[in-house]
Amino acid sequence: MRRRDFLRVLCGAGVLWPVTAGAQQTKMHRVAYLSYAAPVSELTGANPINPFARAFLHGLRSLGYVEGQDLIMEWRNAEGRLDRVPEIVRELVSVNVDVIVVGTVPLVRAAKAVTQTIPIIMVGTGNPVEEGLIESLARPGGNVTGLAGVSGNENAAKRLQVLKELLPGMSRVALLNSKAERIGGWEQSMEVAARQLGISVLFVEHTPTDYAAGFALIERERPDALSVAFNAANMINRHLIIEFAAKNRLPAMYGVREFAANSGLISYGPNYTDIYKQAAGYVDRILKGAKLQNWRLSSLGDFQLVINSKTAKVLGLTIPPHFLPAPMR
Secondary structure, eight states, X not given: OOGGGEEEEEOOOOOBOOOOTTSOOOXXXXXXXXXXXOOGGGTOSSSOSSHHHHHHXXXXXXXXXXXXXXXXXXEEEOTTOGGGHHHHHHHHHHTTOSEEEEOSHHHHHHHHHHOSSSOEEEEESSOTTTTTSOSXXXXXXXXXXXXXXSOHHHHHHXXXXXXXXXXXXXXXXXXXXXXXXXXXXXXXXXXXXXXXHTOEXXXXXXXXXXXXXXXXXXXXXXXXXXXXXXXXXXXXXXXXXXXXXXXXXXXXXESSHXXXXXXXXEEEEOOHHHHHHHHHHHHHHHHTTOOOXXXXXXXXXXXXXXXXXXXXXXXXXXXXXXXXXXXXX
């Protein structure tokens, strides 16, 4: 692993706003933010509870947009059901939104199937070329652009590798994922990666709102560790997953730092808080009239390794020296 990958260890319809006579009228922009599972109550307000929605909204504010003055936010939640996405997108089309911001590949695909004219900003892992969402990273064409990384399969394989470095004796790992959000070839890629590391895999699936059967399977099979796929449902239910891992003293790897920051053992993945702030910049360009057909998709950036040292101590784990940041000089 490259040292720069390891960054830190944690200790703990066009509307016009009324104006005074003689003043310039301000155009109201309408921006849609579509979540797979986060309740709308966690998306709205001056400082949304959802960390990604909060980062996105703050990013828009930093660019000068103010809700109620020149910005209307259309917050939507698919309630963990991909079959609801077309209906939601048709509604957003009917109210003339200027742009739609979505996260996971399945949501992008579902939104693109409804509209090929309204710009769609993709924010997440997954290879959009392999998934047929764009023509190429350099010249995407169509109405999809945004930030994307290497394939979600490759991301998960990297997390297996890091988990094996932390737990050299690991021989079996449970992989927790939502079938609804799984991208093509995921299981095959994980099996190949696991074989190369000399470990076996227990695939565990859940629904967006029900983890009971999956948790029961893990308790029966007693794997050495848990790797939690990064998807919208797992992000929303992160406290539930972290509590389950702690109760069963199960070392667990996650895809975003928010898990490690909330007592999860370790995370390895992009900084999505920063990524959603960057997504606000894409929206800004669209609202200012830029055409997106030839925009190159941006990279999600370097992955971050975040370890919660308190959780590692509780589990009796020793953090490998090369996982630690270099000392200050």
